[in-house]
Amino acid sequence: MNVxxxxxxxxxxxxxxxxxxxxxxxxxxxxxxxxxxxxxxYHQAELPTLLQSIDTTLDLxxxxxxxxxxxxxxxxxxIYSHTPIRASINVLIFFTGxxxxxxxxxxxxxxxxxxxxxxxxxxxxxxxxLLASVCWYAKGDGPIALIISSGIISVLINLAxxxxxxxIDLRSILDLxxxxxxxxxxxxxxxxxxxxxGISIVLALVIHSVLAILF
Numbered sequence: 001m002n003v004x005x006x007x008x009x010x011x012x013x014x015x016x017x018x019x020x021x022x023x024x025x026x027x028x029x030x031x032x033x034x035x036x037x038x039x040x041x042y043h044q045a046e047l048p049t050l051l052q053s054i055d056t057t058l059d060l061x062x063x064x065x066x067x068x069x070x071x072x073x074x075x076x077x078x079i080y081s082h083t084p085i086r087a088s089i090n091v092l093i094f095f096t097g098x099x100x101x102x103x104x105x106x107x108x109x110x111x112x113x114x115x116x117x118x119x120x121x122x123x124x125x126x127x128x129x130l131l132a133s134v135c136w137y138a139k140g141d142g143p144i145a146l147i148i149s150s151g152i153i154s155v156l157i158n159l160a161x162x163x164x165x166x167x168i169d170l171r172s173i174l175d176l177x178x179x180x181x182x183x184x185x186x187x188x189x190x191x192x193x194x195x196x197x198g199i200s201i202v203l204a205l206v207i208h209s210v211l212a213i214l215f
């Protein structure tokens with residue numbers, strides 16, 4: 001633990017009531033966003049004028065069905081938690097609320113249940129506490145924190161761009177905004193931020209190559 005504390009020191013809080021209120025708020029946020037995402041997807045043709053205009057322009061309902069917005073939200077929940085354990089609990093609570101409300105809406109209101117897609121999100125929810133505890137250290141000091149930050153950004157790069165030997169395409173402006181948000185949240189000193197981005201690009205290429213071989 002001393003080694004981990006050198007990366008980032010946990011902040012101890014004796015106010016259990018406030019911690020519980022924060023966790024409940026995160027749960028309610030997850031439930032609300034799950035319902036909103038499915039509502040947007042299910043009622044595309046019946047949305048209020050302003051929301052329909054935004055959805056048509058930005059393809060919002062498809063964007064909310066991808067991973068990048070939820071990774072950014074989970075990242076923020078994680079790194080702004082007081083300890084890695086609190087980060088694990090809060091992120092698990094968020095995804096439990098989000099995934100449960102999304103697929104309960106899908107099953108009971110929309111009338112269908114995409115089992116294979118739901119299974120992906122269930123697995124992601126199960127492993128989210130481990131990922132959150134690792135991400136918590138991204139805002140720490142030293143090379144390990146820098147590598148963790150770079151790994152997170154590399155995932156966001158691959159979610160924002162589709163690329164190959166002779167092409168590179170932006171998936172959507174919203175995915176690019178999530179990438180930029182990730183860089184902003186994880187920013188370090190000027191030199192370290194440049195190094196972080198450089199490592200992220202290399203890691204993104206490695207991950208992309210490995211996935212291309214496997215799949």
